[in-house]
Amino acid sequence: MDYMLRTPTESAMEDILIAAGLAQEATDHEGEVMVVPTEGISIDHIGAIPPTVDIDGNILKPGDPRWHTNIRAMIELTPEQVTALPTFTPEPTIPYRVFA
Amino acid sequence: MRSLLGRFHRPMSRGAMGDMLTMNSLGDGSTLSLDFTTGVLDSRLTFSRAGGGTYVGTDGYIYGVDNATSASLAIGTGSKSVTITATASVDRRFQVGQNVYFSNGANNMSGLVTAYDSSTQVITINATATTGSGSFTSWFVGNASPRFDYSPTNIGEPRGLLIEGSASNLVTQSNGATSVWGIGGNRTPTNNTTDLLSPDGTNNATKLVCGTATNYASYATTITGLTGGGTYTVSYWIRGPVGHTPRLYALNGTIGDVTPTATTGTYNNTGWTRLTQTYTLPATTTQVYVYFMSVSIVVTGDTFYVYGFQLETGSGASSLIPTGASQVTRNADICYIPISAIGFNTSGGTFFASFYRGEANLDLNQEGSVLNTDYADTRWLSIKSGYGQTTFGLGAWNASINKTGAGVFGLNTAAGSYASWVTSTTGIFTVNGATAVSGTLSNLGITPNNLMIGSASQSSPYNGVSLRDFLNNSIKSIKYFPTAKSAAELQTLTTP
Numbered sequence: 001m002d003y004m005l006r007t008p009t010e011s012a013m014e015d016i017l018i019a020a021g022l023a024q025e026a027t028d029h030e031g032e033v034m035v036v037p038t039e040g041i042s043i044d045h046i047g048a049i050p051p052t053v054d055i056d057g058n059i060l061k062p063g064d065p066r067w068h069t070n071i072r073a074m075i076e077l078t079p080e081q082v083t084a085l086p087t088f089t090p091e092p093t094i095p096y097r098v099f100a
Numbered sequence: 101m102r103s104l105l106g107r108f109h110r111p112m113s114r115g116a117m118g119d120m121l122t123m124n125s126l127g128d129g130s131t132l133s134l135d136f137t138t139g140v141l142d143s144r145l146t147f148s149r150a151g152g153g154t155y156v157g158t159d160g161y162i163y164g165v166d167n168a169t170s171a172s173l174a175i176g177t178g179s180k181s182v183t184i185t186a187t188a189s190v191d192r193r194f195q196v197g198q199n200v201y202f203s204n205g206a207n208n209m210s211g212l213v214t215a216y217d218s219s220t221q222v223i224t225i226n227a228t229a230t231t232g233s234g235s236f237t238s239w240f241v242g243n244a245s246p247r248f249d250y251s252p253t254n255i256g257e258p259r260g261l262l263i264e265g266s267a268s269n270l271v272t273q274s275n276g277a278t279s280v281w282g283i284g285g286n287r288t289p290t291n292n293t294t295d296l297l298s299p300d301g302t303n304n305a306t307k308l309v310c311g312t313a314t315n316y317a318s319y320a321t322t323i324t325g326l327t328g329g330g331t332y333t334v335s336y337w338i339r340g341p342v343g344h345t346p347r348l349y350a351l352n353g354t355i356g357d358v359t360p361t362a363t364t365g366t367y368n369n370t371g372w373t374r375l376t377q378t379y380t381l382p383a384t385t386t387q388v389y390v391y392f393m394s395v396s397i398v399v400t401g402d403t404f405y406v407y408g409f410q411l412e413t414g415s416g417a418s419s420l421i422p423t424g425a426s427q428v429t430r431n432a433d434i435c436y437i438p439i440s441a442i443g444f445n446t447s448g449g450t451f452f453a454s455f456y457r458g459e460a461n462l463d464l465n466q467e468g469s470v471l472n473t474d475y476a477d478t479r480w481l482s483i484k485s486g487y488g489q490t491t492f493g494l495g496a497w498n499a500s501i502n503k504t505g506a507g508v509f510g511l512n513t514a515a516g517s518y519a520s521w522v523t524s525t526t527g528i529f530t531v532n533g534a535t536a537v538s539g540t541l542s543n544l545g546i547t548p549n550n551l552m553i554g555s556a557s558q559s560s561p562y563n564g565v566s567l568r569d570f571l572n573n574s575i576k577s578i579k580y581f582p583t584a585k586s587a588a589e590l591q592t593l594t595t596p
Contacts, residue, residue, distance in 0.1 A: 021117070047325075063324075072151065096212060099208075100430045
């Protein structure tokens with residue numbers, strides 16, 4: 001199951017994913033703390049959506065400066081986890097990015 | 101060659117025939133011996149990739165992701181069938197039991213293949229998971245099974261199990277659809293040309309017929325939303341006469357052509373070549389033109405063919421991620437085996453790995469792991485490249501022993517072999533028969549849970565997905581001996 005998520009900032013997204021049990025903090029071999037997905041979850045951070053421009057640089061479709069993330073769950077999420085996700089409506093007819 | 105497919109080991113299948121693993125010695129003293137060039141995954145290995153991924157088959161064509169059509173088909177569970185757009189009787193190598201995704205944008209359904217008939221190109225899955233809703237007539241079909249890769253040029257030469265990290269193709273319409281590729285002029289594009297087969301063996305490349313000689317012609321698109329100062333790699337297949345020069349043009353920040361920091365490939369007019377270039381963007385550049393073709397025309401009517409454009413972050417080109425109207429992310433390959441299944445000897449043992457470093461992987465400032473464990477960052481082989489040197493290392497959290505040299509081992513463009521033995525405190529290793537090096541290690545006293553293949557764990561212990569340092573290429577074979585071999589034996593073991 002895939003979910004398209006949106007929050008005001010990257011840190012807000014990470015906080016939500018951690019609180020929902022879909023991500024966790026981990027320390028890499030150089031001591032840097034990173035937020036990584038938990039088992040059965042793939043996370044693809046997109047960030048802000050840039051505007052669509054034409055050949056002359058004119059904006060055809062405005063962008064969205066908010067933080068966007070796609071997740072793919074290979075496990076069954078609980079109703080509480082699903083409720084906690086910052087999904088949005090309407091979803092775009094043509095998503096900016098999808099999973100293969 | 102395609103008619104001979106049945107003679108080869110079928111990729112992506114699992115079965116008892118491939119179970120060469122045993123706790124007993126296998127005759128050479130090893131208690132683990134896996135040969136990935138057979139195209140069979142040992143059933144005691146755990147493999148996962150949450151989505152489709154492409155690979156090169158035994159005939160040199162690209163498989164793993166296909167376009168398909170259907171009558172109006174609703175997202176849902178149960179039996180679902182679509183028709184792949186490849187020519188009838190061209191085997192696209194889907195097999196019963198493989199996990200496959202049918203996707204339309206963010207809507208998809210996935211499940212195991214229950215039937216595939218290459219004569220009709222109808223593929224049927226028993227969908228057990230879904231995302232989104234609605235009914236659609238066009239699809240991407242993505243194979244989420246293990247990928248056994250083969251050489252695209254030396255046809256039929258196996259490269260083993262392909263293990264790559266996650267990557268995104270930031271370019272839409274990767275085969276050059278005119279709906280997206282509208283920049284440039286003095287050429288006439290034709291999508292889905294029937295002039296020739298594309299690198300995936302179908303008619304989905306774009307033909308570009310150039311205009312008047314001595315004039316400039318180009319075929320490009322705009323990419324926005326990049327990170328200023330970031331490193332990106334462009335890759336694409338091209339076929340045509342001389343004259344094309346790879347190009348990426350910054351539209352903001354420091355406006356103008358960006359000079360590639362690395363490039364691979366020399367194309368010609370007789371076959372497909374994948375060209376790659378790596379660029380570091382100017383500090384404030386976030387918009388660029390990327391070019392499928394950029395040429396000062398030599399002869400009026402010069403014709404180029406292009407296919408599979410990819411723009412991804414980092415300094416190496418990964419396997420092709422086909423795109424349509426959206427950018428597409430390929431998820432990471434995960435492969436491991438329980439340490440309890442390999443006869444692991446905590447007092448000392450020897451690992452051997454033979455692996456491939458592809459020509460398309462520029463491998464600059466990257467780190468890859470061939471064999472690793474899921475505990476305390478213990479690694480049996482890591483490869484670091486950067487600053488003009490390649491380093492092979494054996495190590496743990498805070499100690500390592502390395503061999504360093506500028507291309508000494510030549511593993512960026514060729515297969516290599518590696519062997520090491522380790523105890524709880526010391527290690528010794530060699531690469532390709534070179535003189536072994538040894539040193540003191542630490543944190544090797546912990547018995548890990550799993551032997552990771554082609555990646556490293558993010559932190560202890562491995563939890564299934566928190567991985568890093570992907571090999572981003574393929575592993576041909578691995579072995580484990582529950583005894584410590586001498587330096588001379590390691591050299592012999594790894595001599596090409």
